[in-house]
Amino acid sequence: MRELLLGVDIGTSACKVAVFNKQGEVIASGNGDYQVYYPHPGWAEQNPDEWWSAVCSAIGDVLRKGNVKPEEIKGIGVDGQSWSAIPIDKDGNVLTNTPIWMDTRAQSICDRLNVEIGADNIFQVAGNSMQPSYSTAKILWYKENMPEVYANTYKILQSNAFIVYRFTGICSQDKSQGYGLHCFDMRTGTWNMEMCKKLGIPESFLSDIYECSEIVGGVSTKAAKETGLLEGTPVVAGALDAACGTLGSGVIHPGETQEQGGQAGGMSICLDEYAADPRLILSYHAVPNQWILQGGTVGGGGVMRWIEKELGDYERSIAKECGKSSLVQFNELAEKVPAGSDGLIFLPYMSGERSPIWDPNAKGVYYGLDFSKTKGHLIRAAMEGVAYSLKHNLDIGEKTGAKVEELLAMGGSANSLLWTQIKCDVTGKPITVPSSDTATTLGAVMLAGVGIGMYKDFEEAVKITVKKTRHHEPDMEKHAIYQKNYETYLEIYENLKETMKRTGGM
Ligand SMILES: Nc1ncnc2c1ncn2[C@@H]1O[C@H](COP(=O)(O)OP(=O)(O)O)[C@@H](O)[C@H]1O
């Protein structure tokens, strides 16, 4: 009988489920789609019950596709997007949709907390600035705007913890997602009850903290029925998607850096000591005693997803006939345009922006349009704009003293050779791609593998499973062109940020 591991990733655009063997080879994989809801400007929500339904059907597909017997699955690891705040009642019912990491509805609560408690006092404990995208202010938003939800809340769970709860019936808080709550002490990895009190977050909402690879429990009778998995299969606490993507890219030593191109974009620099900067994001890594200093942008692969949806009717209509997906055709159009997009510059602030500018009013911008610009220009400029936002975060990471020599790319955007090369040329850093779509689920199964003792430790897990598939070196001539555009990119935002506070036409 085979000894296999199951990984589940609660991404923003879809859940990914994959079964791996000990060598890190994918036996079968599948996706389950769900929606992001945008009910009001600045709001972005998902329904956690839709995540679970998608997970259940994707597990069924994957077991069938890979001809996997439930008893062959020896452990399960779950990772998920950051900063959910899922209120469940005593019976485990979800009381409302969760605002996701893009949601900025709670800005005024953050402003108030920063004054009342002091932005510095919060930062000293949390290692992160108080921003509406994090979980903290969302919980307080329920209190003020959905008193019934708040009154019936038993626990607040984050994305992976919610799926672990659906698998096992046990509430948990893995260490890597602790940073979502500003009463989690980023120096000790424990709840700071004094800060909880100051923030007004009831202690009872919080769950016990687990190491990411620690077993929380076994698959329950109910979950076994819903998923087709074997009752009792061990489930570990899991981690933040960025942390699992970092682990699945083989980044487990200080000085190594992951570059992520999921719906969101950004980077995660591996650190072995606490080093925070209020412009960036600091979380624990999925690996014990390490941190990751993150740049987390709003615009990543999601920018391409949006452009493809709005401008890709023709490419979608001929995809079958020409044997190339619309995204592949978009890459070909962008490839025909020279580096720098003939001066067309895109600001990818498509739902405000997170690090490093933390501006909920920031807006997407095309600058430099004229009659000569083509669809290819629009696509390439968007790819370049996402790369500028990556560089912006990296530059600040390096200014805090972190060393970044090479990037290890993961996420859907790393499927594009052109986009990876653009990021390489814009940042001037070599980029290696271990795996694009499955790096995150691989990280999740490594946690399960370490948790059940299939791997001795993370060194061994990475050594056995992570294989580098391609490498990009920067073209320094193109880097010089991009450097000029990057300066203009920064200037455009500086010049427009006051104007961006106006919401014309709404
Ligand atoms: N060939 C490609 N070219 C450009 N972008 C791509 C390509 N393939 C996938 N992507 C991008 O990858 C993104 C999905 O990445 P993924 O890591 O699955 O996201 P998430 O985990 O946030 O759901 C999509 O938004 C899409 O734009």
Ligand SMILES: O=C(CO)[C@@H](O)[C@H](O)COP(=O)(O)O
């Ligand atoms: O905030 C972070 C990590 O800290 C984001 O990376 C989100 O977790 C979204 O991830 P994807 O859905 O884009 O993979």
